[in-house]
Amino acid sequence: MSTQAYYVPAQSRWPILASVSLFLIAYGAGTLINALSANTGGALGLSLLLVGALCMGLILTGWFGHVIDESRRGLYSDQMDRSFRWGMSWFIFSEIMFFAAFFGALFYVRNLSVPWLGGEGEKGVANMLWQGFEATWPLMKTPDMTAYPGPEGVIDPLHLPLVNTLLLLSSSVTMTFAHYRLKQDRRPQVIVWLVLTIALGSLFLVFQAVEYAEAYHELGLTLHAGIYGATFFILTGFHGMHVTLGMLMLLIILLRVIRGHFEPDHHFGFEAVSWYWHFVDVVWVGLFLFVYLL
Amino acid sequence: MGSLEQPVHSTGHHGPATGITRWLYTTNHKDIGTLYLLFSLMMFFIGGCMALTIRAELFQPGLQLVRPEFFNQMTTSHGLIMVFGAVMPAFVGLANWLIPMMIGAPDMALPRMNNWSFWILPFAFTMMLSTLLMEGGGPNFGWTFYAPLSTTYAPPSVTFFIFAVHMMGISSIMGAINVIATILNMRTPGMKLMDMPLFVWTWLITAFLLIAVMPVLAGVVTMMLMDIHFGTSFFDAAGGGDPVLFQHVFWFFGHPEVYIMILPAFGVVSEIIPTFARKRLFGYTSMVYATASIAILSFIVWAHHMFAVGMPLAGELFFMYSTMLIAVPTGVKVFNWVATMYRGSMTFETPMLFALAFVVLFTIGGFSGLMLAIAPADFQYHDTYFVVAHFHYVLVPGSVFSIMAAAYYWLPKWTGHMYNESMGKLHFWLSFIGVNVTFFPMHFLGLAGMPRRIPDYALQFADFNMVATFGAFLFGFSQLLFVYNIISCIRSGKKATDNVWEGSHGLEWTLSSPPPYHSFTEPPVFKHPYKDNG
Numbered sequence: 113m114s115t116q117a118y119y120v121p122a123q124s125r126w127p128i129l130a131s132v133s134l135f136l137i138a139y140g141a142g143t144l145i146n147a148l149s150a151n152t153g154g155a156l157g158l159s160l161l162l163v164g165a166l167c168m169g170l171i172l173t174g175w176f177g178h179v180i181d182e183s184r185r186g187l188y189s190d191q192m193d194r195s196f197r198w199g200m201s202w203f204i205f206s207e208i209m210f211f212a213a214f215f216g217a218l219f220y221v222r223n224l225s226v227p228w229l230g231g232e233g234e235k236g237v238a239n240m241l242w243q244g245f246e247a248t249w250p251l252m253k254t255p256d257m258t259a260y261p262g263p264e265g266v267i268d269p270l271h272l273p274l275v276n277t278l279l280l281l282s283s284s285v286t287m288t289f290a291h292y293r294l295k296q297d298r299r300p301q302v303i304v305w306l307v308l309t310i311a312l313g314s315l316f317l318v319f320q321a322v323e324y325a326e327a328y329h330e331l332g333l334t335l336h337a338g339i340y341g342a343t344f345f346i347l348t349g350f351h352g353m354h355v356t357l358g359m360l361m362l363l364i365i366l367l368r369v370i371r372g373h374f375e376p377d378h379h380f381g382f383e384a385v386s387w388y389w390h391f392v393d394v395v396w397v398g399l400f401l402f403v404y405l406l
Numbered sequence: 407m408g409s410l411e412q413p414v415h416s417t418g419h420h421g422p423a424t425g426i427t428r429w430l431y432t433t434n435h436k437d438i439g440t441l442y443l444l445f446s447l448m449m450f451f452i453g454g455c456m457a458l459t460i461r462a463e464l465f466q467p468g469l470q471l472v473r474p475e476f477f478n479q480m481t482t483s484h485g486l487i488m489v490f491g492a493v494m495p496a497f498v499g500l501a502n503w504l505i506p507m508m509i510g511a512p513d514m515a516l517p518r519m520n521n522w523s524f525w526i527l528p529f530a531f532t533m534m535l536s537t538l539l540m541e542g543g544g545p546n547f548g549w550t551f552y553a554p555l556s557t558t559y560a561p562p563s564v565t566f567f568i569f570a571v572h573m574m575g576i577s578s579i580m581g582a583i584n585v586i587a588t589i590l591n592m593r594t595p596g597m598k599l600m601d602m603p604l605f606v607w608t609w610l611i612t613a614f615l616l617i618a619v620m621p622v623l624a625g626v627v628t629m630m631l632m633d634i635h636f637g638t639s640f641f642d643a644a645g646g647g648d649p650v651l652f653q654h655v656f657w658f659f660g661h662p663e664v665y666i667m668i669l670p671a672f673g674v675v676s677e678i679i680p681t682f683a684r685k686r687l688f689g690y691t692s693m694v695y696a697t698a699s700i701a702i703l704s705f706i707v708w709a710h711h712m713f714a715v716g717m718p719l720a721g722e723l724f725f726m727y728s729t730m731l732i733a734v735p736t737g738v739k740v741f742n743w744v745a746t747m748y749r750g751s752m753t754f755e756t757p758m759l760f761a762l763a764f765v766v767l768f769t770i771g772g773f774s775g776l777m778l779a780i781a782p783a784d785f786q787y788h789d790t791y792f793v794v795a796h797f798h799y800v801l802v803p804g805s806v807f808s809i810m811a812a813a814y815y816w817l818p819k820w821t822g823h824m825y826n827e828s829m830g831k832l833h834f835w836l837s838f839i840g841v842n843v844t845f846f847p848m849h850f851l852g853l854a855g856m857p858r859r860i861p862d863y864a865l866q867f868a869d870f871n872m873v874a875t876f877g878a879f880l881f882g883f884s885q886l887l888f889v890y891n892i893i894s895c896i897r898s899g900k901k902a903t904d905n906v907w908e909g910s911h912g913l914e915w916t917l918s919s920p921p922p923y924h925s926f927t928e929p930p931v932f933k934h935p936y937k938d939n940g
Contacts, residue, residue, distance in 0.1 A: 118592070120513045120924060123423055123431035127522035134576070135529035138569035142533075146565050149635050175518070191591060195515040198587040206579050206617045213625025213655055217640060225648035234718040242643065251646045260645030335637045339646035342638035346629065 119187045126175040133171055136164025176364075180381070184373065193380055200384045204391050207354070211395055214350065218343045218402060222249050226339065229255060254338035263333035263341060269404035272323050276316050277400045280355075283312035284393045287386050297376040299369060306366045309389070313359045320352050347403050354392045361385040421923045430525075433517035434923060435502045436820070441524050442499030443813075447889070449491030449531065450806075454882050456484035461844075461878040464871050467863050477861035478546035479538060485549025489667065490574050491531050493801065496809045497670040498523070498581050501609050503820060505585065507914035507921060508603045510594030510930040515587035523581040530573035537563035537570075548859060550660065553641035553652035557633045564634065568627045575620040582616035585609055594913070596932040600694065603912050604687065607694050608673030611701045615662045615669070618705075623659040626652065650715055657708035665704045668800060669697060671768075671808035672739060675761045677912070678815050679743050682758035683750030684909040689742040696735035696742075703732050713781045714788040722781045729779035733772070740769055755907075756830030760811035763803055763838050771799030774849065789859075792852025798845045802881075803838075810837070810888065817892065818906045822920035823899030825891050833887040840881025847873050 137160075144157025182188065224233075230247025231239030239245060242255035254260040267273060290305035327333035333341050365385050368374065374382050422428050422437065432438060459480050463471045472480070502520065506513055514520045537544035542561035545551065556564060589610045593602070602610075630652075632638040639645020641652045672693075680687045687693065709717060709725040717725075743765050752758070774796040778784050787793060810833075818824050847870035852858075856867045863871065902919045913930055914921070 117927070118512050121433050121517055123427065124433055124518045124521065125431055127518055128430045128525050130522055131525040131529055134526060134573060135533065138529075138573055139533060139566070142566040142569045145631070145635050146562050150562070194591045195587045198590055199516055199519075199583050202583045202586055202617050203579075206583075206621045209618050210621035210625055213622040213658075214629075216622075216658070217625075217629065217651055217655060220651055220654060221646065221648060225651060226646055229643060229646065229648075235716060238643070254639070254645045256644035260639050260642075335632070337645075338639055342629075342632065342640050342645070342647065346632060346638070346640075 118189060119182070119192055121182070124175075124178075126171055126178065130168065130171045130175070133164045133168040136160050137168060138164075140164050180368070180373070183381075193378075196380050196384070200387060204387060207391065208395075211347070211350070211398075214343070214347050215398065215402065218347065221339050221343065226251060249340070251338055251340040260336055260338040261332065263327075263331055263337040265331040266333060266340070266344075267323055267327060267331070267404060269400070272319050273400055273404040276319050276323075277396065279312050279316045279319070280393045280396045283309045283316070284390055286312065287389050291382065291386050294369070294374060294379060294382060295376050299372075302369050303366065306362065306369065310359060310362050310366065313355060313362065313389075317352065317355060317359070320348065320355075344403060347399055351392065351395055351399055354395070358385070358389050358392050361388060431521070433513070433521055435506050435514045435517070435520065435925070436921070436923070438514075438520050438524050439499045439502030439504075440820075442495045442502060442527075445524070445527060446492050446496035446499060446809075449487050449495070451885070452535070453484050453487035453492055454885065456480045456487065458878060458882050460484065461875040463861055464863070465875040466872065467865055467868050469862055472861070474861045475543060475546060478548075478859065479544045481859050482545045482548055482551075483535070483538065486534065486545070487531070488801070489549060489663070490571075491527075491534075493667045493805050493809070494578065495527060497609075497612070497667070497805075498578075498585075500605075500670065500674070500809070500812050500816075501581075501585050504816065504914060505588055505606055505609060506592065506925045507917060508606050508912055509589065509592060509597060510913050510926045510932060511588060511592035512924045512927055514584050515592055516584050519580050520584050523577045523584065526573050526577040530570045530577065533566050533573070534570040537561075537566050540566070550656060551630075552656070553630060553633065553649050556652075557630055557641055560634065565631065568631050571627045572624055575624045578616050578620045582613035582620075585613040586617070589613075594926065594929040594932050600691065601932070603673075604676035604690070604693055604697075605670070605673035608669040608676075608697050611697050612666050612669045615666050615701055615704065619659040619662040619666075622655060623663075626655040626659065629655070650712070653712050653715060654709065657711045658705075660711065661708040662701070662704040664797075664800075665700060667805045668768075669701065671764065671805045672697060674808045674812045674815075675743065675764050678757050678761040678811055679746050679765075680911065681815075681907050681909040682755060682761075683747045683752050685746055685750045686911070687742065688745035688748075689738070692738050693742055696738040699735040700732060703728060703735070707732065710779055710781075710784075713784040726779060726781045730776065733776055736772055740765060740772075753908075755814075756825070756827060756834055757811045757815035759831065759834045759838075760807045760814065763834070764807045764811065767803035767807070767841070768800055771796055771801075771804055774799060787852060789857055790852035791848040791856045791858055794858050795845050795848035795852055798848070802845065803841045807837070807841075810834075813888075813892070815907075816914075817895055818899075818902035819914060819917075819919050819921065821896050821899065822902055822918075823895050824902050824906075825895035825899055829887060829891045833884055833891060836884035836887070837881055840877050840884055843877025844874050844881055845877070847871075847877075 140157050140160025140163070142157070144154040144161055147154040147157050226249065227233055227247045228235040228238045229242060229245055230236070232247060245255045246253065250263070250266045252262045252264075254262045286305050286309040290302050290309060293301040293305060333344065335341055335345050362385060365382050368381065422434070423431070429437060429441060432441075459472065460477065463469075463477055502514065505511075540561070540563040542563060544561070544563055545556070545567045547555035547560060551567075589602070589606055629638070629640040633640050633642065639647040641647050641649045643649070676687055676693060707725055707729045709721060710729040713722055713725070754762075774792065778787055778793065778796055814825060814830055851867055851870050854867065856863055904917070904919050905915045906919060913932070916930065917925060
């Protein structure tokens with residue numbers, strides 16, 4: 113038990129400002145999406161969304177800046193450090209459960225509902241509604257091809273996805289090297305490994321973009337292409353967003369390392385980002401297996 | 407109360423700030439707890455007015471007061487507001503007030519995030535309520551928002567409903583992370599996990615459930631959003647998806663969600679009954695394990711909400727038996743509460759009355775749940791008023807009564823003033839009679855086949871519906887007594903002692919009434935309330 117008292121921060125303006133921004137983002141996004149679907153122009157929604165996002169960016173910068181400042185002034189005890197660790201661990205657990213919902217949906221359609229639609233199994237009677245429909249995976253021919261024209265092809269897992277798997281896995285390794293060098297206080301090498309991690313992550317995102325373009329323009333694999341496209345894009349899309357967020361976090365800690373932040377024995381901000389980065393890598397392995405390969 | 411100096415804080419801030427900024431910028435667990443509780447009370451009345459609109463329409467057969475479209479919006483909003491706006495925030499409010507005081511901590515582990523968790527809620531519910539005024543009306547697909555009602559056939563305002571749910575999810579997840587970090591990291595030295603008060607234990611497990619399932623809710627509403635606006639076919643068989651998929655994902659969230667609303671209630675009752683029975687809690691360890699078992703089982707029972715929707719026989723059987731298994735740990739709990747009272751030196755102050763009513767009426771709700779768990783019988787009960795009776799028995803005289811019990815029990819500690827005991831008892835008896843008159847006849851209506859979520863009904867259901875409406879208005883208006891009692895307690899109640907109740911136990915009673923602004927600036931010496939004296 114540390115003798116230092118637990119730091120209870122003074123009043124703070126950040127949370128309420130963040131709530132207002134979150135409201136602007138949500139309300140703006142809702143207005144924008146509804147306007148786009150109704151074809152009524154989305155200027156109002158878009159502006160609210162952008163203003164909200166901009167404010168949120170500024171607020172989070174200020175809020176995290178404040179926390180970094182408090183940490184560097186030595187206000188945080190070991191006990192505070194443990195609170196951050198529990199907080200980050202459970203946050204990552206919540207992210208895992210978010211992906212679990214989409215993986216669950218994928219497993220359910222692949223193993224249960226699509227076979228039933230095709231007339232197999234105990235609920236195969238569903239096929240009476242869509243006679244002639246055959247269950248396959250990847251689902252190339254949807255029950256109603258006019259409403260949801262199925263894809264003409266799917267991504268070959270052994271080309272870009274395999275490369276992307278190698279990229280992300282090696283970025284986990286480079287991240288770990290960066291962490292070890294930080295523990296040895298060899299900053300120039302920390303920077304090199306971090307930059308390499310960011311480069312690998314960026315390359316991954318570029319390849320994902322190339323793959324999406326190929327899916328849309330050459331394979332007819334779109335959001336409209338039935339359940340295969342739906343599960344493909346929701347899983348890879350949310351993963352891509354998480355990689356992007358992880359990249360942002362990596363850039364921030366890179367900047368902090370350059371500015372001389374973090375001690376060899378006290379650098380939870382760095383570790384949290386590294387946990388997060390390993391988490392997006394592990395999710396990718398699940399994606400590579402169940403979305404692309406199997 | 408003496409000085410509010412906070413010598414341990416290097417930033418040198420003191421007691422509460424003055425004016426509105428105290429509440430907007432606060433990082434104090436008591437202020438935030440108060441905000442949560444007041445917000446919940448407000449939502450309880452808004453959701454209550456919606457319930458009374460429903461009951462008023464159902465007073466007689468035929469369409470009298472509202473149009474069916476509006477009736478559907480009322481049932482939907484009533485459910486959503488009571489679940490996400492009234493019950494959940496009330497328990498988070500109790501957690502905020504009590505957990506630091508019960509475990510000997512100065513505050514919650516992450517106080518700024520605590521403020522953010524709360525202040526998201528008023529914005530989320532403003533957005534949710536504003537949908538009622540939008541073109542096409544508010545959400546009208548029931549609080550379970552089954553696809554395709556909530557996708558293909560939904561009003562345009564569903565988009566705002568989806569984003570409101572996202573905001574509530576963010577708020578709940580951050581709140582739950584805070585609770586877990588506080589409990590795991592902020593206990594006073596010497597307090598082991600198995601020394602914690604049961605309210606703390608039940609909240610630890612509840613927080614775990616929240617973090618596990620709120621993201622799944624976010625996932626399912628995201629799939630809805632994609633289906634509505636971006637052309638995917640998750641819930642549309644024409645594209646190879648399945649509307650039943652919606653129900654599976656929703657109830658994977660939904661079933662743990664109902665335990666999120668009852669486990670903290672178990673905790674509250676497990677604090678109150680020992681105090682007024684003047685005995686320690688019977689079977690503390692088994693209570694902890696029973697709570698954990700209920701939480702684990704809650705992840706493998708979800709499809710008992712879907713027996714009538716079509717599942718392979720093996721699925722029906724699995725979910726039937728796993729659901730019935732929950733009766734075992736729940737039975738352990740009820741047994742322990744009764745055993746705690748056995749040969750106790752009992753008195754019946756208002757909190758105890760609510761707690762006793764909880765034990766009896768929650769058990770009735772549990773039994774009707776057991777009836778619903780029997781798959782072949784459920785084919786008959788599904789979507790009838792029997793289901794409405796069941797979940798209102800566990801939620802109103804269950805969760806809501808426990809919240810009221812908690813309010814009366816800890817109000818003297820929080821405010822430093824006693825509430826008016828006779829008015830409290832009157833509130834209890836009116837509520838008790840009102841609840842039973844409202845919901846008991848619904849069992850008969852459901853068994854006779856009256857469907858739920860219907861603004862009109864066949865003549866043979868008229869009598870029981872009339873009775874239920876009388877009960878609902880009695881229950882609804884009795885709550886004004888509760889509000890009046892709280893206000894007069896805060897303003898002019900007589901001074902409360904520090905331990906308030908003769909049989910009170912636990913660290914929160916060692917603090918002054920009202921407690922200092924930051925609960926324990928020095929970690930207190932922990933004496934086990936259950937193990938030290940016989």
